[in-house]
Amino acid sequence: MELVSLPKFPNLTAMTPEEVDKEFLRAYEKASKTSLKFPPDIMLQLYAFYKQATEHTRVYIPSGDSDVKNAFKLNALLQVRNMTPQEAKEAYIKLVDENIVD
Numbered sequence: 001m002e003l004v005s006l007p008k009f010p011n012l013t014a015m016t017p018e019e020v021d022k023e024f025l026r027a028y029e030k031a032s033k034t035s036l037k038f039p040p041d042i043m044l045q046l047y048a049f050y051k052q053a054t055e056h057t058r059v060y061i062p063s064g065d066s067d068v069k070n071a072f073k074l075n076a077l078l079q080v081r082n083m084t085p086q087e088a089k090e091a092y093i094k095l096v097d098e099n100i101v102d
Contacts, residue, residue: 012090024053024089027096034100040072045095048076052088 012020031046038046080088 012093017086020086020089020093023093027093030100031096036100038099042095042099044072044076046092047073048080049083049088049092049095051077052080052083053085053092 015023083091
């Protein structure tokens with residue numbers, strides 16, 4: 001029987017806010033550089049978590065050419081509107097690490 005290595009997730013609850021910020025930047029770089037194609041639901045979650053983590057001090061309205069895409073983006077943003085930036089960073093890190101294995 002072959003052993004399968006599981007992805008190693010950081011223990012986010014034991015980290016300081018500064019350590020979470022570093023992990024968030026690492027996860028962002030990892031997501032930005034991947035050549036993997038994700039289903040729309042994962043892409044929308046990444047989008048919403050990122051925006052909530054980084055644009056939390058102002059109202060953010062999606063922009064783009066497609067009203068349908070903007071509606072999906074707005075819906076995703078509304079689903080995370082009660083998350084703190086810290087919670088959004090942690091959710092982003094977890095989602096990246098679950099879907100992009102080194």
